[in-house]
Amino acid sequence: MAVLTFSLKYLMCALNEKGKIPVLKQTEVITCLVAGAILELLYDGYVALDEKNNIGIVKEADAKISHLQPLFHLIQRSKKKSIKSIAEQYVFSLNNKHLNELVDSIGNSLADGNFVLAREGQGFFKKKTYYIPNEDEVLKIVEKIRAEFLEEGTLNEETVVLGALLHKSGLIKKYFSKFEAAKLKRRLAEIKNSGASSLIIDMLRHIEAIIVVIAIT
Numbered sequence: 001m002a003v004l005t006f007s008l009k010y011l012m013c014a015l016n017e018k019g020k021i022p023v024l025k026q027t028e029v030i031t032c033l034v035a036g037a038i039l040e041l042l043y044d045g046y047v048a049l050d051e052k053n054n055i056g057i058v059k060e061a062d063a064k065i066s067h068l069q070p071l072f073h074l075i076q077r078s079k080k081k082s083i084k085s086i087a088e089q090y091v092f093s094l095n096n097k098h099l100n101e102l103v104d105s106i107g108n109s110l111a112d113g114n115f116v117l118a119r120e121g122q123g124f125f126k127k128k129t130y131y132i133p134n135e136d137e138v139l140k141i142v143e144k145i146r147a148e149f150l151e152e153g154t155l156n157e158e159t160v161v162l163g164a165l166l167h168k169s170g171l172i173k174k175y176f177s178k179f180e181a182a183k184l185k186r187r188l189a190e191i192k193n194s195g196a197s198s199l200i201i202d203m204l205r206h207i208e209a210i211i212v213v214i215a216i217t
Contacts, residue, residue, distance in 0.1 A: 004115065006161045007036045008067060009141050011106050012115060012133045013162075014171060019119060019130030021103070025170040027091060030099060032169035034090045035210040037071050037102065038083065039161065039203065047075060049206075053213060054081040067109035070101040083213045100128070107131035142175045149184045155191070160200050164188055164207045 004012075014029050016022050021029055038055070041047045046059045061072045075086055090099045107129065111118040115137045121128040141162070148159045163184055166172045172181045192204050 004113075004141075005040055005067075006158050006165070007033070007040045008106060008110055008115070009158075009162055010036050010165050011103070011131075012110060012138050013141060013166060013175070014169070015116070015131055015133050017132065019116070019132040029169045029171065030091050031087070031211055032165045032171075032207075033102070034071075034087050035168075035207055036161065036165050037068050037106075038086070038210055039206055041065065041068060041072060041075075042206065043157075043203070046072065049083070053083045053209070055083060055086060056081060067106045068102075070098065070105050074098060083210055087210070087213070103131070104129060145184075146176070146180070149187050150180055155187075155200070157200055157203060160188070160191065161203050161207065164204055168207065168211055 047055050048058045055075050057076050110116040116131040116133050119130050145159055145163055148155050149163055
């Protein structure tokens with residue numbers, strides 16, 4: 001896998017050293033994973049949103065989004081197409097079936113590129129696979145975000161999305177100091193109110209809209 005998309009990078013940053021989604025702020029972390037995955041499908045042109053935030057398939061899935069196949073197919077077969085109805089199947093599922101399928105799909109793609117180590121669970125959890133991030137690869141992701149946000153570097157769309165997802169999920173505290181996190185938050189606000197490209201501003205607004213819809217479920 002040559003290119004890491006922002007949903008792949010976000011999961012790498014979200015997983016802890018045991019390959020698990022942290023219990024603290026778990027709902028926020030999962031919400032942002034779903035929001036990021038939906039946004040990726042949206043901006044790669046596989047789905048589109050109407051004025052009521054209903055999701056529609058506009059292009060067939062291909063190898064480019066193999067890591068998001070579970071989400072794509074869930075959208076495709078769901079009777080209710082709202083972001084709320086799609087997202088709640090991940091965030092509030094009792095058995096975590098859909099979430100596990102999505103994490104496994106993204107995790108296996110990362111494992112194929114040696115960005116994580118896939119390890120089978122033990123005992124009661126022997127059927128579950130955990131994806132332990134390569135710390136050096138995570139550091140590369142974080143340092144790129146830091147360089148662009150905190151050192152006045154040129155911001156690209158992917159970095160803006162990752163920064164917003166880390167901020168909204170609360171994971172920003174894991175990688176950045178209080179001062180750095182405050183500066184990143186301030187720059188995100190400045191971008192929304194600046195003359196930045198409409199694509200970047202639209203991405204930020206979509207992330208916030210998706211998270212708000214999920215949060216009020």
